[in-house]
Amino acid sequence: MKPHLEDHLRQLPDDELPAYVYDLSGLRRHAQAIRDALPERVELFYAAKANPDPRLLQVLRDVVDGFEVASGGELRHTRKVLPRARLAFGGPGKTAAELAQALELGVERLHVESEHELRMLCALAADRPLKVLLRVNLPLDLGQVSLAMGGRPSPFGIDPSHLDACLRLLAAHPGIRLRGVHVHLASGLDATEQLRVTEHVLTWAAQWAQARDIPLGEVNVGGGMGVDYTDPGCLFDWQALGTGLQRLLDDHPGLTVRIEPGRSVSAYCGWYVTRVLDVKRSQGEAFAVLSGGTHHLRTPAAKGHDQPFEVVATDDWPWPWARPAVAGESVTLAGQLCTPKDVLARRVPVERLRAGDRVAFAMAGAYAWNISHHDFLMHPAPGFHYLDAASPDSSRPGSEAPPSAVHAPPSRGDRVAQRRG
Numbered sequence: 001m002k003p004h005l006e007d008h009l010r011q012l013p014d015d016e017l018p019a020y021v022y023d024l025s026g027l028r029r030h031a032q033a034i035r036d037a038l039p040e041r042v043e044l045f046y047a048a049k050a051n052p053d054p055r056l057l058q059v060l061r062d063v064v065d066g067f068e069v070a071s072g073g074e075l076r077h078t079r080k081v082l083p084r085a086r087l088a089f090g091g092p093g094k095t096a097a098e099l100a101q102a103l104e105l106g107v108e109r110l111h112v113e114s115e116h117e118l119r120m121l122c123a124l125a126a127d128r129p130l131k132v133l134l135r136v137n138l139p140l141d142l143g144q145v146s147l148a149m150g151g152r153p154s155p156f157g158i159d160p161s162h163l164d165a166c167l168r169l170l171a172a173h174p175g176i177r178l179r180g181v182h183v184h185l186a187s188g189l190d191a192t193e194q195l196r197v198t199e200h201v202l203t204w205a206a207q208w209a210q211a212r213d214i215p216l217g218e219v220n221v222g223g224g225m226g227v228d229y230t231d232p233g234c235l236f237d238w239q240a241l242g243t244g245l246q247r248l249l250d251d252h253p254g255l256t257v258r259i260e261p262g263r264s265v266s267a268y269c270g271w272y273v274t275r276v277l278d279v280k281r282s283q284g285e286a287f288a289v290l291s292g293g294t295h296h297l298r299t300p301a302a303k304g305h306d307q308p309f310e311v312v313a314t315d316d317w318p319w320p321w322a323r324p325a326v327a328g329e330s331v332t333l334a335g336q337l338c339t340p341k342d343v344l345a346r347r348v349p350v351e352r353l354r355a356g357d358r359v360a361f362a363m364a365g366a367y368a369w370n371i372s373h374h375d376f377l378m379h380p381a382p383g384f385h386y387l388d389a390a391s392p393d394s395s396r397p398g399s400e401a402p403p404s405a406v407h408a409p410p411s412r413g414d415r416v417a418q419r420r421g
């Protein structure tokens with residue numbers, strides 16, 4: 001953990017925990033390193049569903065080329081936070097109302113998921129010009145990946161055998177321009193696997209377009225760049241991806257490749273910080289019960305992993321009896337929910353963990369707070385802190401606020417509006 005983060009964690013009062021702490025300067029540096037590793041002809045979009053927190057979106061605005069939104073809610077939210085950002089609207093099950101809104105709010109690219117969706121779009125677009133990609137579910141053996149979204153029967157995208165019907169529809173509606181295809185097949189790929197999938201997709205797309213005499217302007221190969229929850233220091237190899245993409249682009253002059261990662265961009269900037277309420281033993285095993293739990297950070301339950309963490313030892317102990325503690329053994333870190341699923345890390349060896357110590361869970365910046373079931377058991381929401389070395393004031397909602405500003409949970413549109421107002 002970086003020293004400025006640890007300092008911040010240490011000076012947070014107990015009653016302000018649990019809290020999410022976002023390292024905005026770290027996010028800016030990380031995203032810039034990703035951008036720098038990619039060739040110019042590769043456009044970098046951020047998948048807002050990984051974490052749509054306005055403060056993160058504002059940092060990313062200056063680095064990425066645009067944002068991928070996957071629902072009407074994300075579309076309205078992102079448009080409000082970033083009025084001028086380039087937006088791509090994807091995702092299954094778009095309603096007619098969402099499509100109408102996309103036309104109204106001026107999305108730059110619409111990723112069409114089915115023939116029916118394209119028909120609705122044609123009916124709604126009238127003479128409004130719009131550029132679309134057809135999302136295709138290509139048959140492809142993906143091997144062992146953490147989340148397969150395609151390559152096999154799937155609700156996502158259009159089966160290749162239905163593409164010609166889509167082309168006939170498009171031919172009858174010249175206002176809607178086909179820019180190319182979109183493919184997001186899996187999450188959790190390393191750079192070698194990403195390049196293998198991308199090469200396959202580009203080859204297929206070029207042949208498909210050529211056979212139909214369609215100008216192929218753009219191929220979006222999706223997100224899914226892997227992160228390693230067992231080793232937070234082991235990052236996706238963006239240099240290798242960039243070099244490999246340049247090589248592929250050399251074979252496809254005039255083509256723009258777009259990627260839209262989420263997790264691999266924002267995971268590392270978020271920390272979920274809490275404290276140990278109790279330590280006990282049960283049938284020989286050690287358990288630490290933490291303030292908060294999977295209703296704030298559902299990621300380990302959703303993905304079935306141990307969330308990586310660091311112990312921040314504290315010396316305060318207000319009680320006259322000995323602190324419950326474990327040392328030099330494995331401990332299971334559970335939350336406050338009345339369910340055995342409320343576990344953040346299972347049987348992980350620790351040097352020492354005592355009631356009153358703090359635990360900072362790493363890699364909590366993506367698919368973390370925003371995928372969690374916040375209202376279960378009605379515990380209070382965590383605080384939200386934004387550390388930004390580049391502009392210290394930007395971590396404060398107003399000039400009178402204390403340095404460690406606590407914000408309302410950013411997931412609800414009305415609260416976001418209040419805070420931004």
Ligand SMILES: *Cc1c(COP(=O)(O)O)cnc(C)c1O
Pocket residue numbers: 047049050068070090091184186187188222223224225260261262263264
């Ligand atoms: C979720 C999603 C992404 C982002 O995936 P990550 O694994 O977070 O990189 C990109 N594109 C589409 C279509 C998605 O559904």
